[in-house]
Amino acid sequence: MNPQTTWSFFMDHRDEILGATLDHLTLVIIAMIIAIFIGVPLGMFIVQRPALRTIALGAASIFQTIPSLALFGFLIPIPFIGGIGKRTAIVALVLYALLPILRNTYVGLTGIDPAVLEAAEAMGMTRAQILFRVRFPLALAVILAGIRTATIITIGVATIAAAIGAGGLGTFIFRGVALVSDSLILAGAIPSAVLALLADFLLGLLERRLKVS
Amino acid sequence: MNTKISPAATNRIEFRDVSFHINDILKRLIVSQVSLEIPHGETLVLLGRSGSGKTTLLKLINGMLLPTKGEILVQDRPTTSWDPIRLRRGIGYVIQEAGLFPHFTVAENVGLVPSLESWDAARIAGRVDEMLHLVGLDPREFAHRHPRELSGGQRQRVGVARALAADPPILLMDEPFGALDPVTRAELQREFSALVHRLGKTIVFVTHDLREALLLASRIVLLEAGHIVASAAPQEFLRLEHPEVRAFTSSLTVMPGASA
Numbered sequence: 262m263n264p265q266t267t268w269s270f271f272m273d274h275r276d277e278i279l280g281a282t283l284d285h286l287t288l289v290i291i292a293m294i295i296a297i298f299i300g301v302p303l304g305m306f307i308v309q310r311p312a313l314r315t316i317a318l319g320a321a322s323i324f325q326t327i328p329s330l331a332l333f334g335f336l337i338p339i340p341f342i343g344g345i346g347k348r349t350a351i352v353a354l355v356l357y358a359l360l361p362i363l364r365n366t367y368v369g370l371t372g373i374d375p376a377v378l379e380a381a382e383a384m385g386m387t388r389a390q391i392l393f394r395v396r397f398p399l400a401l402a403v404i405l406a407g408i409r410t411a412t413i414i415t416i417g418v419a420t421i422a423a424a425i426g427a428g429g430l431g432t433f434i435f436r437g438v439a440l441v442s443d444s445l446i447l448a449g450a451i452p453s454a455v456l457a458l459l460a461d462f463l464l465g466l467l468e469r470r471l472k473v474s
Numbered sequence: 475m476n477t478k479i480s481p482a483a484t485n486r487i488e489f490r491d492v493s494f495h496i497n498d499i500l501k502r503l504i505v506s507q508v509s510l511e512i513p514h515g516e517t518l519v520l521l522g523r524s525g526s527g528k529t530t531l532l533k534l535i536n537g538m539l540l541p542t543k544g545e546i547l548v549q550d551r552p553t554t555s556w557d558p559i560r561l562r563r564g565i566g567y568v569i570q571e572a573g574l575f576p577h578f579t580v581a582e583n584v585g586l587v588p589s590l591e592s593w594d595a596a597r598i599a600g601r602v603d604e605m606l607h608l609v610g611l612d613p614r615e616f617a618h619r620h621p622r623e624l625s626g627g628q629r630q631r632v633g634v635a636r637a638l639a640a641d642p643p644i645l646l647m648d649e650p651f652g653a654l655d656p657v658t659r660a661e662l663q664r665e666f667s668a669l670v671h672r673l674g675k676t677i678v679f680v681t682h683d684l685r686e687a688l689l690l691a692s693r694i695v696l697l698e699a700g701h702i703v704a705s706a707a708p709q710e711f712l713r714l715e716h717p718e719v720r721a722f723t724s725s726l727t728v729m730p731g732a733s734a
Contacts, residue, residue: 374576376572376573377573380572380573380575380633383567384590390590399576
């Protein structure tokens, strides 16, 4: 691998790389928004329902154990959500992102000092008031830590989504593997790593601001 | 069921043959056949060892637990027929470690019940100031702090202020000073004992500390394994011959230098 040629490859193709990075980011953001809108309310819901808790956390764990390439493959023949392209990729990414968000929401909401919850109940707060005014604000940092983990996973897994025609930075990696070109692989891998580090840093910053000691 | 706990009504609490067991396979009896009348304005101290059922009795009063047998009357109505939210808003509650909301400021903690009761902001602010003064904290210095910026004793003061904020006629206290260092504890006990006389509330106070019981109580009820074994005014209590009473009174005497 010659750094010189890789650098000039990057400069020659910077518009394409930037375009793919934006595609990649779009894929991740859409998947994360959907995963948050499913995972956080579901996590709040299962706090009160032990039977559902096992099922929800179990199902989310199972999705996580399926190898990503296999999951993309499984989804292709499924009508409406499957097929080739971005939509299928987003479904798979949501399934992957769900577990850390769901689990952290649940852990955050249940891991609160029992004395605080006892006081809340004893002062005549309703269940809903306890959930939204006590549990949720106190769990926010933990929930955000889950979102942060999920985002980093999603940025990585999204590179594989190129295998089913979803575009993004994975396109360079797959092409690079096929053509045995290090420069092409790096054109996908480096921006993806930079995105992951950036997301980790920014969400980590937010997490620390929300932490209540 | 819109009736509130009203300050005007008699704030009697009455246990009528109350038993409570944990609803698991063992059906362990926590409280057994307790009958007890707590008249308006009394400061009743429930004394007992850990696991004697003191806290359970307290939680039966504000409906956080419901009796397995018998009934508890608050203002002459059984707790089972109260709307639990209304019942609890009329009963102040202070626990060990205070249980303050860590994400709220001191002012927000103290103003919680008034805000749940939708008082207007100015009235809440006034009340918060008044309550902080009452427990010996300067509002200008403390109102905007968070619980983590307070000492243990200050936190407990805020806990008391929070419990009193909506002026509940009944106050329940579960070892409120138990986690404090001895010096701070003695300080808070003295101040609270002075406060009790000014407040004129019906107070049920749980402790395992006989000293504290003697200082604060108008009557001491001693529990052993879920049963009431003694009930007497403080001076009289010391003269009782029951073995569990003796066990507690002997814990009062300290012989310096005597080997343990």
